[in-house]
Amino acid sequence: MKQFTKCLHVRTAGKDLIPITHAVTDWVTETGIITGLLTVWCPHTSCSLTVQENADPTVREDIARFFDTLVPEQAGRYIHSSEGPDDMPAHLRTMLTQSGFSIPVIDGRPAFGIWQGLYLFEHRRTPHRREIVLHLAGEM
Template structure:
């Protein structure tokens, strides 16, 4: 058994789903591990990770609109507003989604369905530098 770790760093452009499938696939294939288990971890409290439709961009737009309705940014609605009016809604959106993903690896790649892609879901309005920790264990 072998294991590898990697820190994937990216800049977001503000709210929305940021595709990360390609850099994750490239890193996994470069490790030499054929079969294993991949963990992705997002060490932030105002963005999250998700597996979602990767073919039609309207899915991402609908998801973003749904979260705007589900957890609105209303001035005065939340006690916590240290970093601005989008701060507490971002924390709530992260809590409702996922900070980590676990994906099986077969044939030197994560096992994803034909329409699935990996995304970092940015919940803040302004651009941010985000990090995702990858851990791969296998043979």
């Protein structure tokens, strides 16, 4: 069994679902692992990960609209606001989504469904440099 790790750096421009499927899939291919388990981890508290449809971009728009309704940015609504009015809502959105995934690797590729894509879900309004930690263990 072989193991590989990588830190993927993603620049965000503000609140958005940023596709990272290709970067992750390309890295898995580079490792040469044919069968294994990929762990994708987001070590932040104001952005998260999600697996969603990757064919129709309106899905991403609807998700963003849903989260704006579910966890609004309203001044005075939250006690924690040391980094601005979007800080506490970002923490809550992260708590409602995922910080990590385990994805099987089959035939040298992450086993995404035909319409699935992996996204970094940025919850802050300002640009950030985010890290995604990848760990892959498996057989070549």
